[in-house]
Each structure stands twice: as structure tokens, then as C-alpha cells.
Amino acid sequence: MAQEITLTVNGATRTNQVEPRLLLADYLRSVLDLTGTHVGCDTSNCGACTVSLNGDAVKSCTVFAVQADGADVTTLEGLASDDGTLHPIQEGFWEKHGLQCGFCTPGMIMSSLDLLSKNPNPTEAEIREGLSGNLCRCTGYHNIVLAVQFAAEKMNSGS
Amino acid sequence: MTTFKTIGKSEPRRDLPEKLTGEAKYTADVQLPGMLFGKILRSPHPHARILSINVDAARNLPGVRAVVTPFDAPKGQVAPDMPILDTEARYVGDEVAAVAADDEDLAEAALSLIEVKYEQLPFVTDAVEAIKPDAPQTRPGGNLVGGKPLTLIRGSVEEGFAQADRIFEETYSTPAQAGAALEPRAAVASWDGDNLTVWKSTRGVHADQLALSLALDVPRGNIRVMGQNMGAGYGTKDETRLGAITAVLAQRAGRPVKIELTRQEEFVAGRHRHGTTTTVRMGVKNDGTVTAVHATTIMDTGAYLSSGPGVIRRAGQGALYLYRCANVQYDGYLTYTNTPSGGSYRALGAPQGHFALESLADTISEALGIDPLEFRLKNHVGLEGQPGERVTPANEVLDTQPVEGGVPFSSNGLRECLQRGSEAIDWGQPSERPESGNLRRGKGMGMFIYRGGAGGRSIARMRLESDGSLRLLTGLMDVGEGSLTVMPQIAAEELGVGYGQVLVTFGDSETTPEAPLTAGSTATFSTGTATKEAARQLKARIIEVVAPLLDTEPSNLQITDDGVEHIQYPERSVSFAQIAESVGEIEVEAAISPGSRDHVINSFGAHFAEVEVDTDTGQVRVLRYIAAHDSGRILNPKLAINQVEGGVSQMLGFTLSEQMLTDPRNGVTLNASFLEHKSPTVQDFPEMQVLFADVVDPVGPFGAKALGEPPSIGVAPAVANAIYNAIGVRIRDLPLTPDRVLNEIEAQRGDSQ
Numbered sequence: 045m046a047q048e049i050t051l052t053v054n055g056a057t058r059t060n061q062v063e064p065r066l067l068l069a070d071y072l073r074s075v076l077d078l079t080g081t082h083v084g085c086d087t088s089n090c091g092a093c094t095v096s097l098n099g100d101a102v103k104s105c106t107v108f109a110v111q112a113d114g115a116d117v118t119t120l121e122g123l124a125s126d127d128g129t130l131h132p133i134q135e136g137f138w139e140k141h142g143l144q145c146g147f148c149t150p151g152m153i154m155s156s157l158d159l160l161s162k163n164p165n166p167t168e169a170e171i172r173e174g175l176s177g178n179l180c181r182c183t184g185y186h187n188i189v190l191a192v193q194f195a196a197e198k199m200n201s202g203s
Numbered sequence: 204m205t206t207f208k209t210i211g212k213s214e215p216r217r218d219l220p221e222k223l224t225g226e227a228k229y230t231a232d233v234q235l236p237g238m239l240f241g242k243i244l245r246s247p248h249p250h251a252r253i254l255s256i257n258v259d260a261a262r263n264l265p266g267v268r269a270v271v272t273p274f275d276a277p278k279g280q281v282a283p284d285m286p287i288l289d290t291e292a293r294y295v296g297d298e299v300a301a302v303a304a305d306d307e308d309l310a311e312a313a314l315s316l317i318e319v320k321y322e323q324l325p326f327v328t329d330a331v332e333a334i335k336p337d338a339p340q341t342r343p344g345g346n347l348v349g350g351k352p353l354t355l356i357r358g359s360v361e362e363g364f365a366q367a368d369r370i371f372e373e374t375y376s377t378p379a380q381a382g383a384a385l386e387p388r389a390a391v392a393s394w395d396g397d398n399l400t401v402w403k404s405t406r407g408v409h410a411d412q413l414a415l416s417l418a419l420d421v422p423r424g425n426i427r428v429m430g431q432n433m434g435a436g437y438g439t440k441d442e443t444r445l446g447a448i449t450a451v452l453a454q455r456a457g458r459p460v461k462i463e464l465t466r467q468e469e470f471v472a473g474r475h476r477h478g479t480t481t482t483v484r485m486g487v488k489n490d491g492t493v494t495a496v497h498a499t500t501i502m503d504t505g506a507y508l509s510s511g512p513g514v515i516r517r518a519g520q521g522a523l524y525l526y527r528c529a530n531v532q533y534d535g536y537l538t539y540t541n542t543p544s545g546g547s548y549r550a551l552g553a554p555q556g557h558f559a560l561e562s563l564a565d566t567i568s569e570a571l572g573i574d575p576l577e578f579r580l581k582n583h584v585g586l587e588g589q590p591g592e593r594v595t596p597a598n599e600v601l602d603t604q605p606v607e608g609g610v611p612f613s614s615n616g617l618r619e620c621l622q623r624g625s626e627a628i629d630w631g632q633p634s635e636r637p638e639s640g641n642l643r644r645g646k647g648m649g650m651f652i653y654r655g656g657a658g659g660r661s662i663a664r665m666r667l668e669s670d671g672s673l674r675l676l677t678g679l680m681d682v683g684e685g686s687l688t689v690m691p692q693i694a695a696e697e698l699g700v701g702y703g704q705v706l707v708t709f710g711d712s713e714t715t716p717e718a719p720l721t722a723g724s725t726a727t728f729s730t731g732t733a734t735k736e737a738a739r740q741l742k743a744r745i746i747e748v749v750a751p752l753l754d755t756e757p758s759n760l761q762i763t764d765d766g767v768e769h770i771q772y773p774e775r776s777v778s779f780a781q782i783a784e785s786v787g788e789i790e791v792e793a794a795i796s797p798g799s800r801d802h803v804i805n806s807f808g809a810h811f812a813e814v815e816v817d818t819d820t821g822q823v824r825v826l827r828y829i830a831a832h833d834s835g836r837i838l839n840p841k842l843a844i845n846q847v848e849g850g851v852s853q854m855l856g857f858t859l860s861e862q863m864l865t866d867p868r869n870g871v872t873l874n875a876s877f878l879e880h881k882s883p884t885v886q887d888f889p890e891m892q893v894l895f896a897d898v899v900d901p902v903g904p905f906g907a908k909a910l911g912e913p914p915s916i917g918v919a920p921a922v923a924n925a926i927y928n929a930i931g932v933r934i935r936d937l938p939l940t941p942d943r944v945l946n947e948i949e950a951q952r953g954d955s956q
Contacts, residue, residue, distance in 0.1 A: 065308075079232035080225015082434070084385040085466040089877035092385055120225035134223045138215065141841050144849060145683030146222030147229065147385040147434030175885045179877060181385055182435050182683050183845055184852030185885040 049113040053078070054122025062109045068102075069093045071109035072119060080120040080150050084179070091178030094151035095119045101158030103151075103177075120150040123157070132198040133157055133191070142191035144182035151178050156192045164200055168193070209692045209702040210905050213841035217687045217707065218432070230389040230431045231463045233402045238391070239268050239303040241452050241462035242310035244317055245472070246292030246299050249541035249870025250326035250341065253290045253319060256300055260316035266305040267313045269455035273299070276451060279418040281443040284342075284508045287418055287451065292321070293341065293506035294541050295870045296471035298444060303452040303460045326541035328867045330503035331480055333538045341506070341539040348508065352499075353515055353535040355523060355606045357591055360486075363495025363530025367486025370495075371567050375483075375559035376936045377919070378862035379503065380476035381880050382548050386434020387469040392450040393459035399450055400427045404440045405710075407720035409678050412712040414443040419450055430710030435683040437853070438547030438722060439474040441510065470875035474546025475863055477514055478503045481559035483522060491573045493582045496531045498522035500556060502545075504537050509546040511537050517654070518552025521560040523606060524805070525652045526582045529590045542865045543872060547722060550912035553653055554854060554919060558937065561649035561920030565927065575924065576625050579650050579809075586615040588803060597800060613802035614908070616833025616896030620809040621650060623894050624831030628811040634929075641819040644826070647924025650809040651916040655909025657798035657902075658725025662716035663733035665694065665741040667789040671766075671780030673698065674706040675737070678718035679730045681709060684911050685842040686726045692838055693731050693904055697738035699762040716792060724806070724909030727838065729797045731904040736793035748786045749777055799902045806909040807896075808832040810851070810917030812889075814925040821945030823859055823926060825889040830917070832893070835900035835908030843910055847893045850914025855889075856882045858919040860938050 046061040053076060060075055072078045072095065084090035086105050093105040096118040123131040133156050136142065143149045152175065159166060159174035166174065171192045172185075180188060221227040256272045273288040280286050292299060300317055304310040325339030332338055333346040340346060364370055390403040399421060405411050408428040416423040433440070445462060453460040464472065479502045486495035500518045504511035519533030568578040591608025625631075625648070634644035664676040675694045681687035691705035698705070708715055718730050742762055749767040750757045753775050761770050768776035783789075798804070813827040830847050837843045860881040864873040874880050899906030919937060926944070927933050934947045 073232075074234075077234065078225070079228065082229070082386070083231070084387065084434070085877055087466065087876060087878065090385055090466075120223075124224055130223065137223055138219050141213075141216060141219075141845055143216075143219075143222055144685070144845060145384070145386070145433060145435035146218065146227055149222055150225055153223070172885045172888075179385060179882060179884065181383055181437075181853060181882065182849045184848030184850075184891070185883075185888045186848050186891065187845060188885065 047110055049110055051112050051114060052116045054118055064108065064110050066109045067105055068107040068109050068112050069104035072104060078119050078121050082147050082150055084147065091151040091155060092148050094154040094178065096154055096157060099161065101155050120153055123153065133195040135198065136191035136194035139194055140187045140190040142183065142188045148178060148180040152180065152188055156195065160196055160199060165196060207696055210696045210838055211836065213839055214688060214692055214702045216685060217691065227432045229386055229434050230391065230402050230404050233391045233431065233461065235391065235393055235459040238459040238461055239305060239456055240307040240310050241301055241303045241449055241460045242314050243298050243448065243462065244300040244314045246295060246297040248292055248321055248323050249295050249328065250324040251292045251321040252324060253292060253299065254322055255320045257318040261302055261313040264309065264313050264316060266309040267302055268458065269303040269452045271301050271448065271451045271455065277419055279420050281414060281418045281447050282507065285444060287444065287447045294543050295872065296543060297506060298448065301448045301452055303456050326870055328540055328542050328865050328870055330478065330501050330538040330540055333540050334501065334536055341541055346539045348504065348511065348537040348539065355519055355533045357523065357589060357606050357608060358530035360495045360497045360530050360532045363528065364486040366494040368489045370484065370486045371563060371570065372482065372484040373563050373566060373935065374480065375562060376480045377478060377555045377558060378937060379478040379545065380857045380861050381470050381863050382437045382439030382473060382475060383880060383882055384435040384437060384439060387464040387466055388440055388445060388473060389461065389463040390446045390449040391459060391461045392453040394454050398425050400429065401446050401450060402429050402431055403446045404433060404436065405430050406436055406441055406680050406682050406722055408680065408710050408712040409717045410720055411443060411446060415446055415450065418443060418447045427713040430680045433680065433682040437549045441547050441720065442474060466877065467875045470880060471543050471872045474509055474544055474548065476548040477511065477545035477552065479518060479552065479555040481556060483559045483563045485563060485567060487567055487571065489571065491571055491578050491581050493526045493528045494530065496522050496526060496528055498556065498560065499534045501536045501538060502552065503540050503542065505540055505542045505544040507544040509544050511545060514545065514551040518556040520553050520654060521557040521652060524584060524589065525560065525650065527584045527589065529608065541870050549850065549853065550653060550915045553916045554857065557649060557651050557916050558919040562923055565924045566933065575648060576621065576630055580621055583617050583650060587611050599800065610803050613799055613804045613902045614835060614898050614900045615807060616898040617650060617807035619896040620807060620831035620833055624809045624811050624829045627829045627892055627894060628813060628827060630811065634813055637815055641817055642815050643818060643929040644813065644815045645925045645929025646811065646813045647921050647928050648809060648811045649917045649920030649924060651807065651913065653806045653909060653913045653916060655724030655806050655912055657804060658723060658729030659719030660794065660796045661718045661729040661733040662792060662794045663730060663737040664716050664790060664792045665737040667741065667745060667779060667783055669783050669788050671778060671783045672706055673700065673704055673779065674708060675734060676708045676715045677730055677734065678712065678715040679709055679726060680721045682721050684846060685839065686721065688842060689727055689838050690730065690734050693734045694738040696905065697735050698742050701764050704764065724911040724913065727907050728903055728909065731907065732797045733793050733795045735904045736795055737791055740791040740793055741789065744789050744791055745782060748789065749782055752777055752785060802902060804902055804908060806834050806913045808913055808917060810921040812921040812925045814922060814929055816926055816929045816944065818930060818948060821941035823939055823944060825855060825922060828889045828891040830891065830893050830914060831896065832913060833896040833898050834910040834913065835898050835903050836906030837895050838905060838907050844893045846910055847914040848891055851891065851918055852883050852888055854915045854918035855887065858922045858937060858939060860940060862938050
């Protein structure tokens with residue numbers, strides 16, 4: 045039986061009828077066509093599907109869409125300003141070349157957002173701990189850490 | 204010294220904006236009106252004949268729109284040893300049938316309604332067992348591919364061993380390693396009458412177009428393959444069966460179909476690095492001079508051949524070419540088993556072969572009392588190539604490396620890599636004493652050679668478009684490595700305009716000209732050379748048509764960022780838009796078969812690692828890593844460094860933790876998940892320094908050579924040698940997991956007592 049859910053996604057209110065078994069990742073990708081959220085494993089191991097749910101990073105492949113009823117969800121598509129200005133984390137990944145194939149990137153950025161919102165001045169070890177649930181097979185991670193450090197500095201100097 | 208506008212600069216990746224905002228489209232993101240979802244039924248048996256398949260119940264499930272089985276599939280082959288679907292299943296996970304339905308859950312439900320009658324057949328899951336005479340036969344022709352080993356010889360190893368004072372022999376093994384690209388492969392197929400469009404994970408749209416044409420018996424011109432962004436592949440996404448199955452389902456349903464593999468399917472039915480067992484025998488003089496090298500590799504290609512014949516060849520590359528030696532031999536046994544299929548994976552067989560060779564080199568160094576670095580400095584192959592006589596006719600392009608000697612390399616920076624890398628890690632200085640009594644530190648190294656040569660024929664098109672923009676069109680795929688960025692750098696440099704001014708269109712078999720696979724580290728060399736030539740031609744054409752407009756000779760004109768100007772009177776100029784307006788669009792096309800008749804083109808490098816081993820737990824930590832590479836001129840340093848760091852990280856997984864495990868009792872893959880096939884996380888990455896030798900190759904475009912794969916070759920020997928240096932224990936089987944390290948510590952202590 046489909047259920048009605050209403051939630052805020054990237055600032056816009058969305059109401060849809062969804063099957064209770066529909067995963068949040070599939071809801072975002074298939075129903076809302078927000079394909080910036082990637083699915084790499086279905087088992088919470090790779091982190092590519094990470095989104096922000098009420099300010100916390102969650103792996104959307106293991107959250108049901110109905111669990112997000114009433115919630116505030118942000119995906120990578122919702123991070124830049126309306127005028128296209130990149131978020132400092134996006135800017136960090138740009139400046140430091142924190143990606144190759146880009147498939148892990150949405151999850152990496154959303155996990156970084158969670159990390160920096162809770163710990164604005166992370167040490168390198170804290171960054172690595174904070175991103176340890178996100179796999180990248182291309183870059184060797186080094187530039188991703190640099191990207192988060194860049195973002196932390198920028199966000200702190202801006203506030 | 205040559206000054207460049209864009210070559211050698213860390214231009215930002217072309218795909219950054221779309222990949223950072225979520226706009227980038229991957230194959231699974233393709234959505235078409237009326238699209239169905241496909242699912243594949245896979246064999247539960249490692250080897251079985253399919254006697255019958257009853258699909259009635261599945262077909263009758265409401266919402267199921269198409270079914271395909273081996274009994275009704277088109278009869279074409281997707282590879283020489285692989286039809287679209289087969290009546291024989293060859294590994295647990297082999298494709299048996301497929302359905303398309305209105306949604307994924309329905310398709311899944313339909314699979315459970317398909318009844319298959321199997322006759323189970325004898326099977327074998329281990330390559331060493333498979334080549335024994337009484338082994339169960341995986342195929343009528345026997346398990347050994349071609350019925351005999353690939354044998355490559357220079358000189359005579361008998362003579363070489365006769366000259367030796369001492370002979371050393373050791374055997375090493377490496378497991379199957381999943382590529383584990385984060386994007387599971389996917390395909391979408393859509394028919395419009397007789398015309399088929401396929402979107403798929405691919406590293407070569409034209410190769411896929413040809414393969415699909417042969418498999419489906421549809422004229423090549425009726426098939427369009429469109430590459431999307433690739434969630435990487437490292438070589439592993441070069442198979443056609445998924446695309447062919449998707450196309451058959453779409454044809455039968457009369458609607459577009461998408462199939463996305465699950466992560467578990469990707470592990471089992473994707474392609475992986477071949478497991479190997481390699482024995483290396485080396486003869487040396489007491490002063491350390493190498494007199495003979497004989498390597499034998501048994502390689503498990505799994506259920507299908509895929510690119511196995513190329514991979515078995517590459518596994519011998521180190522033994523045949525790395526050390527200066529007149530008497531060498533390589534015997535490669537490529538073997539079918541009833542396990543998932545191996546395939547192309549970053550540097551093909553080179554990491555496996557080098558692990559054995561470069562580990563043995565340390566054993567020899569120690570036995571002779573020579574420092575491992577000195578042993579390599581004394582024996583590494585030089586610019587002049589291997590000793591001996593050239594056999595390949597001089598008019599033949601040396602695109603496959605000749606076994607004979609007498610042919611020089613186009614460039615060789617191996618010695619510089621050895622020297623600079625060893626300095627960077629303070630070679631010869633003992634490691635700092637660790638804090639705890641259970642911890643031991645040590646340093647190790649390994650050097651390597653990699654063909655990564657010229658690549659195949661490539662066509663590049665360059666266009667001055669009607670609005671004055673400049674565009675490069677090539678069928679090349681950027682699989683994450685960055686050719687989407689490097690190709691416009693090459694084009695812009697040759698044209699004489701800024702990097703940002705060259706627009707690019709990639710990877711569409713209909714709108715872009717043919718390019719070879721993004722494979723074998725050849726993209727920069729092959730398509731880069733074609734791009735450079737196309738840009739040269741476009742520049743000449745533009746200047747030629749502008750000369751009359753500016754009432755002067757072409758030799759007085761030059762290209763600038765804005766258009767064309769008179770060299771002496773820059774005020775006499777015309778913009779690209781004005782040129783296009785005056786003479787219309789200008790298009791040129793360059794087709795090249797890259798390579799050299801006079802040289803062997805190889806990349807080189809040396810890796811150095813410092814590790815810490817916990818002798819209580821067997822845990823190995825890599826503390827410091829130096830990767831020194833000769834890949835010719837580096838066209839984009841940031842991208843190049845990233846390639847090296849990523850390659851090393853991947854192969855730290857190969858060295859320390861990753862392996863695909865098959866249950867020998869039933870052929871089941873035991874660890875088809877990221878949780879159990881353990882890849883390095885961000886917490887496992889060591890402090891790392893990447894060095895590039897100051898080499899400009901005389902053949903490669905702007906002096907560049909291969910880079911994508913070489914970073915993965917030196918990691919296992921460097922780390923294994925460092926572990927030996929730390930604890931005096933030589934471990935000959937990868938991965939070097941804590942339990943294996945502990946067991947070896949116990950066993951080898953026992954030996955010495």
C-alpha cells in the first residue's frame with residue numbers, strides 16, 4: 045500500500061505516494077530525478093549515497109523514504125547557492141582536485157558537510173575518521189582530505 | 204627551453220563543474236519514457252549443462268514484458284568463447300536467462316518463477332589444479348588456453364644458467380582482486396525500428412558498437428553506443444554481454460530496458476585481476492651480474508578468456524625486460540577454471556609478475572651481500588635496451604614489444620627514478636625506532652617497466668564551428684583518468700590558444716570518430732597524437748583561409764587566443780567568429796597509427812615503502828611511500844600525481860587486504876561485498892611523495908608516455924620487501940593480511956630454531 049509522504053528536499057516541499065519499501069536513495073533518484081545521489085552498494089559500505097537528513101549524514105540506501113516523512117533532506121544538488129556559487133566544500137574539491145571518476149564525490153561532500161557542521165576545525169585525523177565510511181577507489185583520498193581542510197579554513201574565515 | 208601555454212600546467216578537470224554539483228550523468232542515471240527494468244538469472248552451479256528452462260510462470264506474471272533464454276537468444280557471440288547466453292553455465296553467477304518488467308521488484312520476482320533444469324558437470328576452481336592431466340575439464344579443448352603455454356625467449360636460459368655462479372628460485376602467488384569500481388556496471392538499450400541505441404559503462408564506444416553488431420547481427424551503422432560518465436573501471440568494464448542482453452530484452456519488449464548490476468553481481472560477474480602463481484629462477488655471478496632469468500606464470504582466467512591472452516603476456520614483462528640480460532625465458536600458462544572471469548585490470552599481469560621478480564631480487568641481493576638498491580642500479584635495463592640482435596623487421600612498428608634485443612627504448616628514466624626515489628626515502632638510513640617493543644620498522648623497494656606503448660589507430664576531428672568556437676571530437680572515453688582534460692590541453696597547445704577555448708565532444712559512436720579503448724595506458728599516446736595532428740591541420744587551414752582575408756601570406760600570420768593576427772602588424776587581425784562567418788565551418792580529421800619502428804616505448808619507475816609491523820597482531824602499517832615515475836613529460840601535474848596516488852592506494856589493497864575467495868567445494872564467491880573484499884579507506888592512506896623523472900620522450904605527444912597503469916606495479920614488492928626488512932620474514936603469498944603475517948612469523952621462527 046502506497047503511503048503519502050511530505051518532506052523538504054533541497055528547500056522545496058515534496059509530497060508523493062510511495063511504497064513503504066522504497067529506499068530514500070531510490071526515491072531521490074527515481075521519483076525526484078535527483079541523480080546526483082549515487083548508489084554503489086545497497087549495503088551501507090561505500091557511502092556514495094550519503095545525503096543530509098535533518099542535518100545528519102545518512103546513507104540513503106538504508107533509509108526508507110517513509111522514514112524521511114516530515115524531514116529536511118539535502119542532496120548534493122542542493123548545496124550550491126541559487127546563483128550557482130559553489131559551497132566551500134564543493135570549492136575545496138575543485139581547488140584540490142578531490143575527485144577522478146566522481147562517483148563517490150556526492151557522498152564524500154555530504155559526509156564532509158556533516159563533519160564540518162559538527163566540528164568546524166577538524167584535525168587531519170578527525171577528517172579521516174569522519175570520512176572513513178566513504179570509499180573512493182580512484183584518488184587515494186589525499187586530495188579529498190586537502191579539499192575538506194580547504195573548506196574548513198574558508199568556512200571559518202567567512203563566519 | 205620550450206615554453207608552453209597549457210602543457211605541463213595543472214589545468215582544472217573539465218568535468219569538475221558537473222561532478223561537483225550532481226549534474227554529471229552516469230549510465231544508471233539514464234531515464235527514458237516507458238523504460239523497463241531488466242534482471243539476470245545467474246547459475247547456482249560452477250559448471251552445468253542447461254537442459255531446459257521453463258519461463259511460462261515468469262512470462263505470465265503481470266508486468267513482465269520480455270524474457271530471454273539461451274534457447275531463444277540470438278546466436279551471435281559477444282566474445283570468441285562467449286555467446287549472448289549459453290546452454291552451459293561455467294561459474295556460479297554465470298548469466299542463464301534475463302527478464303524485463305515494469306519495475307525492478309517485478310523483474311526480481313519473475314526470476315524466482317523461472318525453472319531451470321541443470322545437469323551438473325565436474326568443475327575445478329584452482330588454476331594450478333586445472334592444468335594437471337586428470338583435472339575436470341571446463342571446456343572440450345581442455346583447461347589450458349591454446350593447449351600450450353605462451354613462451355617468449357631471448358637467447359638461451361640454459362646458457363645463462365651455465366654462466367651463473369649461483370641460481371635462485373622462488374614461487375609467489377597473488378589472489379584474484381576485484382576492480383571494485385564504485386559504480387556497478389549498467390546498460391540501457393532502446394530500439395527505434397532497426398536502429399539500436401545503447402548507453403553503457405564502457406571504455407570504448409566503437410569497440411562496443413562492433414561487438415554488439417557481431418553479437419546481434421545488426422549492421423554496425425544501425426547501432427549507436429553512447430558513453431556516459433564512468434564511475435571508473437580500471438579496465439574491468441570491457442565486456443559486452445550485459446549490453447547485448449539488454450538490447451535483446453528491449454527488442455522483444457518493444458520498449459527501452461535498463462539493467463543495473465547490484466554490488467554483489469558486480470563483484471561476481473564483473474571482471475577482476477587474475478590470480479597467479481609465478482616461479483622465478485635467476486642466475487647471477489658472485490658480483491651480482493644477472494646471467495639468466497626464467498619466469499613461469501600460471502594464471503587463472505576463470506570461466507572466460509576476456510583479455511586473458513594480453514594479461515598473461517604482460518605478466519612476463521618484468522622477467523623479460525627489467526634486468527639487462529641476454530638469456531631470458533617466460534612461460535605463461537593461461538588456464539580456464541569454473542570461477543568468475545578475470546579481465547583487464549590496471550597494468551594487466553605486470554603487478555603479479557613484478558611481485559615475484561622484485562621479491563626474488565631482494566633475496567638474491569641479501570644472499571650476495573649486495574644492497575638491494577645497488578643490485579638494481581647494477582643490473583637495470585638502460586636506454587640501449589636489451590643485448591642481442593634485432594629480429595623484427597625494421598619496417599614493422601614495434602607496437603607489441605619485441606622479445607629480441609638490439610632495439611633501444613625511446614627514453615628510459617629508470618635510473619633517475621631509482622636515484623631520486625631512494626634519496627627521498629633516505630635509503631641506507633635505518634628507520635627510526637618505533638615506540639613499542641612489538642613494533643618493527645623497515646624499508647623496501649621495487650622497480651618496474653611497463654609497455655603502455657603507442658596504442659591503436661585513432662582518429663581525431665577538430666572543428667572551427669560556425670559561432671567561432673573550437674571543438675575537438677573523439678570517440679575516446681574518459682573513464683575517470685582525465686583524458687577529457689588532457690586532450691584539449693594538447694589541442695590548445697598545438698593550436699596556440701588557451702586551454703579553455705577548446706571544447707570537447709567524447710565517446711559517442713555516431714557523432715565522434717573512432718578511437719581505441721581507453722586501455723593499456725595508451726590514450727594520451729594514441730588519441731593524444733591524433734589530437735595533436737588534427738590541431739596542427741586545423742591551425743594550418745585556418746591560417747590558409749585567413750591569409751587572403753588579411754591580404755598577406757600565411758607565413759606572416761599567427762593564431763592567438765582571439766583569432767588570427769599578423770605577426771608584425773597585430774592590429775591586422777580577425778576573430779575566430781569572423782573567420783567562421785566569412786568562410787563557414789572548417790573541419791579537419793587526422794587518423795594516426797602511433798608508434799615507432801626504431802624504438803620500444805616503455806614507462807619505468809621505482810617505488811619505495813617504509814612500513815611498521817606489529818609482531819603481536821601481524822598488522823602492517825605503511826608509514827611512508829615514495830613513487831618515482833618516468834612517464835615522459837607530465838602534461839598535467841595535478842592529474843598525474845592524482846593518478847599515481849590512486850594507483851598506489853588501490854594496490855595497497857591488493858598487497859595488504861583484498862582478495863576474491865571462491866569456495867572450492869561449490870564454486871561460490873564467498874566475499875562479494877565491500878565489507879568482505881576489503882579496500883583501503885581514507886584511514887589507510889600513508890604519507891606519500893610522487894616524483895617524476897625529468898624525461899621528454901622523443902616519440903610521444905609533447906614528450907609524454909604512459910602513466911595510468913604503472914603506479915600499480917611497484918606497490919606489492921616495495922611493501923613486501925619492507926616487511927622482510929622489518930621482521931626478517933619473507934611472505935610469498937598476497938595479500939599480506941595480519942593472520943598471514945602472524946602465521947608466517949610463527950612458521951619461519953619455527954624453521955630457524
